Amino acid sequence: MGDYYQGEYIQQYLCNINLRKKIKELLKEKTEILQKLEQLEKDGNNQSFEERKKRLRSLASEIQRNFECPLSRCGKKYGSEGSLNQHIKLKHPELVNKS
Structure with missing residues (x-):
């Protein structure tokens, strides 16, 4: 019975060694990725991801409103057909249920 526990101990020991190797590899990979990220942020014209992600939007006064609500009493106008449909x-x- 002592041999069984000794075999289990050796298996656990070897698994532990493999896990430690994997952790070291992952930590090294993490460090490399962080270094690459820092370099990209430096090269990216000092703009954060959120700043680059923003899109330019037109002012409400600049939008041509060519799409008018079909109900005469409503009188709303919209800049796109999708906005009118919404x-x-x-x-x-x-009006939607009639169709």
């Missing part, structure tokens, strides 16, 4: 779905569901 308005109709939200504010005039009776």
